Structures are given as C-alpha cells and as structure tokens.
Amino acid sequence: MFVTYGMEAVxxxxxxxxxxxxxxxxxxxxxxxxxxxxxxxxxxEAASIYSHIRSKEEILQxxxxxxxxxxxxxxxxxxxxxxxxxxxxQRAIAAHVQVLTQNTEASAVFLHEWRHLSEPLHxxxxxxxxxYEARFREIIHEGIxxxxxxVPDEKFAVLTILSALNWIHTWYKPEGKMxxxxxxxxxxxxxxxxxxx
Amino acid sequence: MFVTYGMEAVxxxxxxxxxxxxxxxxxxxxxxxxxxxxxxxxxxEAASIYSHIRSKEEILQxxxxxxxxxxxxxxxxxxxxxxxxxxxxQRAIAAHVQVLTQNTEASAVFLHEWRHLSEPLHxxxxxxxxxYEARFREIIHEGIxxxxxxVPDEKFAVLTILSALNWIHTWYKPEGKMxxxxxxxxxxxxxxxxxxx
DNA sequence: TAAATTTGCTAACGAACGTTAGGTTGTGTA
DNA sequence: TACACAACCTAACGTTCGTTAGCAAATTTA
Numbered sequence: 467m468f469v470t471y472g473m474e475a476v477x478x479x480x481x482x483x484x485x486x487x488x489x490x491x492x493x494x495x496x497x498x499x500x501x502x503x504x505x506x507x508x509x510x511e512a513a514s515i516y517s518h519i520r521s522k523e524e525i526l527q528x529x530x531x532x533x534x535x536x537x538x539x540x541x542x543x544x545x546x547x548x549x550x551x552x553x554x555x556q557r558a559i560a561a562h563v564q565v566l567t568q569n570t571e572a573s574a575v576f577l578h579e580w581r582h583l584s585e586p587l588h589x590x591x592x593x594x595x596x597x598y599e600a601r602f603r604e605i606i607h608e609g610i611x612x613x614x615x616x617v618p619d620e621k622f623a624v625l626t627i628l629s630a631l632n633w634i635h636t637w638y639k640p641e642g643k644m645x646x647x648x649x650x651x652x653x654x655x656x657x658x659x660x661x662x663x
Numbered sequence: 664m665f666v667t668y669g670m671e672a673v674x675x676x677x678x679x680x681x682x683x684x685x686x687x688x689x690x691x692x693x694x695x696x697x698x699x700x701x702x703x704x705x706x707x708e709a710a711s712i713y714s715h716i717r718s719k720e721e722i723l724q725x726x727x728x729x730x731x732x733x734x735x736x737x738x739x740x741x742x743x744x745x746x747x748x749x750x751x752x753q754r755a756i757a758a759h760v761q762v763l764t765q766n767t768e769a770s771a772v773f774l775h776e777w778r779h780l781s782e783p784l785h786x787x788x789x790x791x792x793x794x795y796e797a798r799f800r801e802i803i804h805e806g807i808x809x810x811x812x813x814v815p816d817e818k819f820a821v822l823t824i825l826s827a828l829n830w831i832h833t834w835y836k837p838e839g840k841m842x843x844x845x846x847x848x849x850x851x852x853x854x855x856x857x858x859x860x
Numbered sequence: 861t862a863a864a865t866t867t868g869c870t871a872a873c874g875a876a877c878g879t880t881a882g883g884t885t886g887t888g889t890a
Numbered sequence: 891t892a893c894a895c896a897a898c899c900t901a902a903c904g905t906t907c908g909t910t911a912g913c914a915a916a917t918t919t920a
Contacts, residue, residue: 713879
C-alpha cells in the first residue's frame with residue numbers, strides 16, 4: 467500500500483483525493499466545488515471517488531480536524547519550555563506561522579470552510595478553536611500580570627493577533643522573499659513593538 | 664415609492680431583498696445560499712424575487728461594489744486633512760473600522776464572497792481592492808521616510824494591519840462593551856505601539 | 861495459482877438549483 | 891373610471907448536484 471521511491475513518499479489514493487480536494491476548496495470554496503470538479507481534477511469519474519470516501523463532507527471533516535491537530539501539536543511544542551510571556555508568545559506565533567505556511571491550502575480550508583460542517587462536527591470544531599484561542603489568551607493574561615504587556619482587553623488582543631496571522635495563507639508562497647521564520651519574526655516584532663520607531 | 668414614517672426610512676422592496684440576502688450570504692456563504700432560501704427568509708416564492716432583480720449574482724455585485732464605495736469614501740474623508748503619517752494612519756484605521764462596524768453583514772460579504780463574482784466583475788473588484796491597499800501603503804511609505812515608522816516591508820505591514828482590522832466583523836456587536844471608536848483606538852494603539860508596556 | 865483488495869467504469873436515482881413564462885391581484889395615478 | 895404598475899403567484903424548464911448500484915479490470919496478498 468505504501469511505497470517509497472528514494473526520498474519521495476507516495477500518497478495513498480485517498481490522500482491524493484484529499485489533497486486535490488483541499489486545493490479546490492481553497493480556490494473555489496467547499497460549496498462551489500462539485501464532486502465532478504474534483505473528479506475532473508483527478509482525471510476520473512465522480513462516482514469513482516466513492517470507492518475511497520464516504521461523502522464529500524468526510525473530506526472537509528478530515529482536513530479541518532487534521533489541521534486542528536497540527537495547530538495544537540505545534541502550540542504544545544512551543545509551550546513546552548518555560549519562559550517569559552513575551553518569549554512564549556513569540557514561540558506560539560512562530561509555531562502558528564509554521565503550520566500556516568507549511569500547508570497554505572489546508573490552512574485556508576481550516577480557516578474558512580469549517581462552517582460547512584454539519585452538526586455535531588460544527589460544534590466540535592468551534593469548541594476546539596475556542597480552546598486554541600484560550601491558550602493564547604492565557605499567555606497574554608500572564609504577560610499582563612507580569613507587567614510585560616499593556617493591553618486594554620485580553621480577548622480583543624488575542625483575536626487581533628490571530629487575525630493578523632491568519633491572513634498569511636492568502637499571499638504566502640514558498641518561493642517568496644521571506645522565509646516562514648522571517649515572517650514570524652516580523653509579525654512578532656510588529657505585534658509586540660508596533661510600527662513606531 | 665419612498666415613504667418616511669417619523670425617523671424610520673422605509674426600504675424599497677429591492678433594498679429589502681438585498682439586505683436579507685446579505686445576511687444570508689454572511690451566515691451561510693453565497694454559494695450555499697439558494698434563491699429558495701432567500702425567498703423563504705422574505706416570506707415569498709423564489710420566482711417572485713425576479714420581479715425585482717435580474718439574477719442572484721446581481722445582488723452579490725451590488726453589495727460588493729457598494730461596500731467598496733463606502734470604504735473609499737471613508738478613506739477619502741480620513742485623508743482630507745494633512746497631518747503626520749501616524750495621525751493619518753490612525754484616521755484611516757478609524758474610518759475603516761467605522762465602515763466595518765456600521766454594516767457587519769455587508770462587510771463580511773465584501774471581504775469573503777467577492778470571489779464568486781464572474782468576470783469581468785471579479786477582476787474589477789480585485790483592482791479596486793489593490794487601489795485601496797495602495798492608499799494604506801502610501802501612508803506607511805511616508806511614515807517610514809519621515810522616520811515615524813520602522814517596518815521591514817511596506818506591503819507586509821499593510822496586509823498585517825488590514826487583516827487585523829478585517830476580523831472585527833466576526834465578533835463585533837453594536838450592544839457590545841466597546842464602541843467602534845474605542846475599537847479603532849485600541850487597534851491603533853496595538854498596531855502602532857504593540858503589546859509591550 | 862487462487863483469493864482478496866484496490867481502483868475504476870457506466871448508468872441512473874431523486875433532489876435541488878437558477879431562472880423563465882404567463883397570469884392574478886391590489887394600489888396609486890391620469 | 892380606466893390604466894399602469896408593483897408585487898407576487900403557480901407551473902415548469904433544463905441543468906447540476908451528491909450519491910448508489912452493479913460490474914470489470916488490475917494489482918496485491920496468501
């Protein structure tokens with residue numbers, strides 16, 4: 467089932483379908499992407515896809531929750547070392563940017579297409595997102611208590627930080643002039659110290 | 664056709680349709696909102712809508728370009744007075760936030776649903792967006808030259824600022840504890856001076 | 861070599877889609 | 891009073907949608 471040619475991992479057919487679907491979901495949106503569009507991109511008939519997946523929504527579900535896992539894993543790693551709130555926030559930002567830039571297409575789906583999930587997946591997803599935001603809120607909270615940050619509202623600050631980060635997937639390209647690490651550094655700099663000289 | 668009861672302006676049927684459609688487009692997305700959904704929300708039959716509009720896309724087009732006008736008008740007013748780059752940026756941010764908060768539903772459509780426009784509307788819209796971003800870029804550029812700002816990349820800074828602003832529509836509610844003016848002030852503070860104490 | 865699995869096909873289903881045609885009703889205007 | 895028009899209706903169109911049934915070929919596993 468799994469074969470490896472040299473360094474290149476070969477995807478299962480199901481993974482190929484998910485990858486192709488993810489690209490379409492990013493560029494056209496989930497609702498505007500038909501199973502026939504997906505089949506066409508894969509070079510097969512729409513009905514053939516159902517040899518590998520149960521439904522269209524299963525693809526969306528897998529992409530959304532797989533990315534949620536990735537974001538949590540990255541944040542776990544970033545928070546594994548004790549440090550000041552400033553450094554922890556910098557690490558959390560860097561981790562978030564890494565996940566975003568390493569898979570811009572799945573990130574776009576994760577950020578925008580989750581609302582097409584039906585219940586109870588929809589609620590489960592939102593609960594995960596809340597938990598993720600709460601982790602950032604905790605860092606900000608600690609930073610305020612330690613006197614590192616001055617912020618009018620914790621929740622407001624977190625939403626502003628995350629929304630500044632979550633635009634990256636629309637313009638980031640691996641061949642661009644900024645590396646993911648540089649993007650993270652610049653964002654940390656802007657968010658922590660502002661534009662002012 | 665137009666009647667006014669006291670202080671309350673009565674909308675034409677076409678405006679009612681657009682308003683209802685905008686709300687649905689925000690909550691479900693353009694592609695996932697059917698004409699029958701819209702008709703149902705209006706309490707009429709789907710076919711009846713075509714007495715007032717030419718097509719589903721006409722609604723999207725009108726909302727997108729009307730909001731583009733609003734953003735440009737607000738920015739024009741914000742930039743009408745000469746001042747330092749810092750003050751001009753603060754005013755531009757405040758103007759943008761005002762438009763966003765005064766019509767969160769149309770803003771959401773403007774920000775997310777434009778990609779369902781067909782050509783040549785799609786290209787026209789993107790050209791307008793570029794022009795809008797360029798206005799912000801010019802402020803940042805001037806701020807750097809005057810020594811007011813220190814920024815690694817102008818375009819990067821503008822995208823980060825706008826993406827931080829453009830999340831507001833997802834959580835802003837008129838009855839919330841922050842007024843649009845306070846939101847704008849807090850955002851200016853965060854973006855210009857950062858989180859750091 | 862036989863069996864099981866993977867991968868794909870054609871044909872078709874019922875439902876939902878945007879939209880059109882043609883008609884009815886009520887309301888304000890000439 | 892006659893007329894225009896706005897607002898909405900029913901019925902239906904052609905198309906596209908996600909999905910299922912049933913089958914065939916190729917490939918992998920036992």
